[in-house]
Amino acid sequence: xxxxxxxxxxxxxxxxxxxxxxxxxxxxxxxxxxxxxxxxxxxxxxxxxxxxxxxxxxxxxxxxxxxxxxxxxxxxxxxxxxxxxxxxxxxxxxxxxxxxxxxxxxxxxxxxxxxxxxxxxxxxxxxxxxxxxxxxxxxxxxxxxxxxxxxxxxxxxxxx
DNA sequence: GCCAACGTTGGC
DNA sequence: GCCAACGTTGGC
Numbered sequence: 001x002x003x004x005x006x007x008x009x010x011x012x013x014x015x016x017x018x019x020x021x022x023x024x025x026x027x028x029x030x031x032x033x034x035x036x037x038x039x040x041x042x043x044x045x046x047x048x049x050x051x052x053x054x055x056x057x058x059x060x061x062x063x064x065x066x067x068x069x070x071x072x073x074x075x076x077x078x079x080x081x082x083x084x085x086x087x088x089x090x091x092x093x094x095x096x097x098x099x100x101x102x103x104x105x106x107x108x109x110x111x112x113x114x115x116x117x118x119x120x121x122x123x124x125x126x127x128x129x130x131x132x133x134x135x136x137x138x139x140x141x142x143x144x145x146x147x148x149x150x151x152x153x154x155x156x157x158x159x160x
Numbered sequence: 161g162c163c164a165a166c167g168t169t170g171g172c
Numbered sequence: 173g174c175c176a177a178c179g180t181t182g183g184c
Contacts, residue, residue: 009182033167056182114183132165134181 025103041098061111070101108152
């Protein structure tokens with residue numbers, strides 16, 4: 001199967017690229033939006049490429065890349081009453097919400113800012129550039145993936 | 161911190 | 173099943 005590409009948003013105060021670098025890999029849990037969750041469950045597979053995007057900061061930007069280390073599976077934080085992501089509707093039998101695991105790959109030598117994305121002819125159609133786009137997990141076209149890596153200073157795609 | 165845009169909830 | 177009210181996201 002061919003590799004797909006995605007953009008994952010995170011507020012760095014909650015979970016940053018550096019956090020992922022330190023941990024090596026981590027669950028991408030806590031997504032509580034049906035559209036995003038359906039992608040996590042059905043479409044996002046081990047080996048896929050992920051643009052790691054920092055949101056809700058002064059200069060929102062793609063700051064690094066990660067790789068999906070495990071395809072979609074139930075987000076068990078949903079039925080943990082201790083978790084801030086607890087959802088009383090969810091259970092091990094009826095998970096409701098899904099997550100993937102991601103592994104750190106690289107930091108971009110130069111972050112690619114939202115402003116750059118909006119101003120770059122090859123990237124203006126990216127979902128993240130659209131006003132009011134709140135989807136925290138978004139599909140990325142292969143040519144967009146390549147353009148972001150090039151802008152970010154990565155000459156050779158580490159995922160091949 | 162503000163507020164527009166969006167998704168969800170719940171009364172009817 | 174409509175839609176107003178509400179909560180959340182995220183750029184600014």
